[in-house]
Amino acid sequence: MSGLARCVIDAGLASREAVFARLAEQLDCPLPANLDALYDILSREAAGPLEIVWRADRRALGEDFERILAALQEVALERDDMRLLDEAAERDEMDEQVKVLFSEQEVAARVQELAREIAARMPREFTLVGLLKGAFVFTADLVRALDREGCRPRVEFLQVSSYGTGTESSGRVKVIGGMPGSIEGQEVLLVDDIQDTGRTLAFTRQMLLDNGAARAMTCALLDKPSRRVVEIEPDLTGFVIDDVFVVGYGIDYAERYRHLPFIGKVEAS
Numbered sequence: 001m002s003g004l005a006r007c008v009i010d011a012g013l014a015s016r017e018a019v020f021a022r023l024a025e026q027l028d029c030p031l032p033a034n035l036d037a038l039y040d041i042l043s044r045e046a047a048g049p050l051e052i053v054w055r056a057d058r059r060a061l062g063e064d065f066e067r068i069l070a071a072l073q074e075v076a077l078e079r080d081d082m083r084l085l086d087e088a089a090e091r092d093e094m095d096e097q098v099k100v101l102f103s104e105q106e107v108a109a110r111v112q113e114l115a116r117e118i119a120a121r122m123p124r125e126f127t128l129v130g131l132l133k134g135a136f137v138f139t140a141d142l143v144r145a146l147d148r149e150g151c152r153p154r155v156e157f158l159q160v161s162s163y164g165t166g167t168e169s170s171g172r173v174k175v176i177g178g179m180p181g182s183i184e185g186q187e188v189l190l191v192d193d194i195q196d197t198g199r200t201l202a203f204t205r206q207m208l209l210d211n212g213a214a215r216a217m218t219c220a221l222l223d224k225p226s227r228r229v230v231e232i233e234p235d236l237t238g239f240v241i242d243d244v245f246v247v248g249y250g251i252d253y254a255e256r257y258r259h260l261p262f263i264g265k266v267e268a269s
């Protein structure tokens, strides 16, 4: 890239003001007064291409760590000419512990029960739309469990993202890639790994209906009702959980842990 503006948010920056000052100085843009201004300035006023390297320390920045990172991720989702490199995530992994919340066996048993419930509520043939990336493992297990219950779903995927590399939703659901073909008039089962704020499920359900689906039932393996900001309840839920950050069985934290065969919760060690 030519004319690349690069900013390193290094581990020595220990306050929101210090991070804002570094961004303004290195990206040659106005000093943001708050998080909304940060988003506005980086979206509209900072000339691209931009690269922001995030090495800030979670403990030093406290609550601001997630908030500023989420704002930067939101801008990175919007701007094709911005790259956010989260180098803190790898370091944080050494400070994290993953504790088992639901074992492989517990998940397998619940997935089969869900398949039984779906078989009772859907026609034998329907279109199952799995949401990537998080629901890739759940979808793979669910379609085989559905087969055991006599269902013959057509399988499609849709990739959407709103979390980037943090634990807070950016507030915007971004569709990556196109809509699956021939949704028109279909009975659809929308499958996601987790329902948290509810934005992803509400947004994608409406998108399927707008694209002509006759009906869109929703199924989330995990549900965190305490975090909801959009009014939507999944039609089918595997496990209701408290406000903990979960990983494994396809679910990530900053693209890590998707490979774990169980569902775990992340804790600082």
Ligand SMILES: O=P(O)(O)OC[C@H]1O[C@H](OP(=O)(O)OP(=O)(O)O)[C@H](O)[C@@H]1O
Residues within 6 Å of the ligand: 131, 132, 133, 134, 135, 160, 161, 162, 163, 164, 169, 192, 193, 194, 195, 196, 197, 198, 199, 200, 201, 252
């Ligand atoms: O209820 P919400 O607050 O919208 O959160 C739920 C969504 O967040 C995660 O996706 P993410 O954006 O992290 O993308 P991923 O599936 O590729 O990991 C998860 O897989 C859900 O789709």
Ligand code: HPA
Residues within 6 Å of the ligand: 163, 194, 195, 196, 197, 244, 245, 246, 247, 251, 252, 253
């Ligand atoms: O608890 C979670 N873990 C991973 N991704 C998520 N997206 C929403 N909630 C979560």
